[in-house]
Amino acid sequence: MSDPNQPVVVDEAYILKRYQNQIAYYWSVSKVNKRAYKRFRSWTIILGALVTLISSMSAAEFIQSVEWLRILFAIATPVVAATLAIMGGMGQNFHWGATWRDMVLNASRLEKERDRFMATPSEKRDLKKELDLLNTIVIEETQNFFQRVLESEVKPKEKETS
Secondary structure: OOOOOOOOOOOHHHHHHHHHHHHHHHHHHHHHHHHHHHHHHHHHHHHHHHHHHHHHHOOOHHHHOOHHHHHHHHHHHHHHHHHHHHHHHHHHHHOHHHHHHHHHHHHHHHHHHHHHHHHOOHHHOOHHHHHHHHHHHHHHHHHHHHHHHHOOOOOOOOOOOO
16 A cells, blocks of 8 residues: 555656546446446336236236236236336436446547557657646546535635635
């Protein structure tokens, strides 16, 4: 573990490592969001069809005539419908699809900038400008994430001067 009080030596290897770490992070979280998006979308479709099927079948004579089956269908219909409503709400609140898209775009943008950095001859590289660009990309995506998920922009409070 590095000492946070020690100054960081900024060289080309440090910048390249930062690019690699950020790219790996964004690809990793994009996969998590992709799986969540696909899982919730699939279950929303399945549960939506199941609610329709269960509620339609509950009116059938062969179900109404068997007491335990009638009770089962009477309970299952609202339980599946409530589960569907919960999943729909979670999907809308967590924005997995939009987050997946934005993480892939950010990873690709960072890869493009890393490649540009690597293609630039060493003597023409501006390390301070490169770090600023990398950090700006990450900060912009962080702001976009919070705006998307919280539907508001997170702005730090300004310090009061006395």
